[in-house]
Amino acid sequence: MTSESQPLETIDSNVLFEHLDREQRERLYRQLTFHTYPAGQQFHSPYQAGDHLYLLQRGRVRLYKLSPEGRTLTLAVLEPGTLFGEMMLIGQHIHDSYAEAMTDCTIALLRRDVLYALLQSNPHVAQSFLDLMGQRLRELETKLADIAFKSVPQRLASVLVGLAGLADGAAIAASSAPSVVRYTHQQLAEMIGAYRETVTKTIGEFREAGLIRVDDDTIHLTNLEELREMAHK
Numbered sequence: 001m002t003s004e005s006q007p008l009e010t011i012d013s014n015v016l017f018e019h020l021d022r023e024q025r026e027r028l029y030r031q032l033t034f035h036t037y038p039a040g041q042q043f044h045s046p047y048q049a050g051d052h053l054y055l056l057q058r059g060r061v062r063l064y065k066l067s068p069e070g071r072t073l074t075l076a077v078l079e080p081g082t083l084f085g086e087m088m089l090i091g092q093h094i095h096d097s098y099a100e101a102m103t104d105c106t107i108a109l110l111r112r113d114v115l116y117a118l119l120q121s122n123p124h125v126a127q128s129f130l131d132l133m134g135q136r137l138r139e140l141e142t143k144l145a146d147i148a149f150k151s152v153p154q155r156l157a158s159v160l161v162g163l164a165g166l167a168d169g170a171a172i173a174a175s176s177a178p179s180v181v182r183y184t185h186q187q188l189a190e191m192i193g194a195y196r197e198t199v200t201k202t203i204g205e206f207r208e209a210g211l212i213r214v215d216d217d218t219i220h221l222t223n224l225e226e227l228r229e230m231a232h233k
Contacts, residue, residue, distance in 0.1 A: 010057050010108050013081055016132065019124035028118065032108040037101040044095045050088035052109040056080055059105030060181075063097045064190065074191040075140065077102070077163065086133055089115065147193040150233075153202050155192035158231035160212070164221055166228075177213070177220045 010032065011017050011025045020028065032055070037043055039059075044050060046065070061078040075097055078084055087096045089112060119126040146155050163180040183191075189199040206212045211227055213220040221227055 010055060014055065014083065016083060016125060016128045019122065019128070024122075028110075028114070031114045032110055034106060034108050037105045037107065039101050039103050039105075041101045041105075042098060043101070043107075044085065044099045046094075046096055046098065048095050049093060050085060050095050051093065051112045052085065053083060053089065053112070053115050054085040054099070055108040055110065056082045056084065057106045057108055060102040061099055061105060061107075062102050063099055065097050072190040073193050074187070075143065076136075077191070083132060086129070086136070088112070152192065152194045152198050153205070154230055154233055155194065156188065156199065156202050156206070157211075157227045159188065159191050160219065160221060161224070161227055161231050164224075166221075166224065177222045178224060179218045179220045182214065182217050182219050 011020070011029050017025060017028065033052075034057075037059075056078050058080055061082075061084070063075045063078065063084065065073050065075060067073070076084075084099065085095065088094055093112070119129060146158060150158070160180060163183075164178040166178055185199045185203060186196045188203075189196045192199070203212070203214070207214065209223075209226075211221070211223045213222050
């Protein structure tokens with residue numbers, strides 16, 4: 001893990017700080033500490049005390065939990081621009097999940113006391129932060145409901161559409177099928193609370209039905225409309 005200099009876009013591109021003026025953003029930027037993590041590096045775990053908020057600048061991170069039997073449930077796959085680690089800011093100031101770099105990552109750390117001061121002095125930032133926490137709670141509730149009530153094909157369709165950034169019904173260009181990074185069957189299984197063998201079977205069924213096409217490093221959603229319909233049943 002090494003520190004490195006990063007551009008001010010870390011602040012400029014994040015919705016949490018959109019109401020700050022240039023001087024405030026530059027002052028906040030000077031409070032950040034940047035680190036790089038190699039793929040596979042775990043950088044926080046449940047019940048571990050924390051005093052920083054994380055801002056993902058480069059790479060992908062997954063948040064996950066482990067059952068007593070050792071099964072993994074991936075709560076979220078995070079892309080650049082995402083804030084995380086917010087749960088350590090409330091209650092006992094401890095993390096509630098594991099965080100692991102899925103690829104080489106660059107992450108900015110913002111100290112808790114700096115964020116507290118910002119929230120107290122800027123109501124717009126405080127409101128955005130509350131909105132973020134509410135969104136995370138809704139996403140977790142949706143995931144748990146999907147695991148409880150939906151079939152594996154429905155859950156897999158939902159996660160593929162979500163990974164493509166199209167869960168909210170966003171329009172796409174007619175000239176090409178949307179796509180996502182190719183995850184292993186085990187990684188997909190951990191995202192939807194299923195066994196790898198079941199996901200492998202379902203992926204095969206999706207391919208035969210023309211719902212997806214899989215290349216070396218990409219999953220193409222060749223029938224987005226049907227995948228969306230399946231996800232929302």
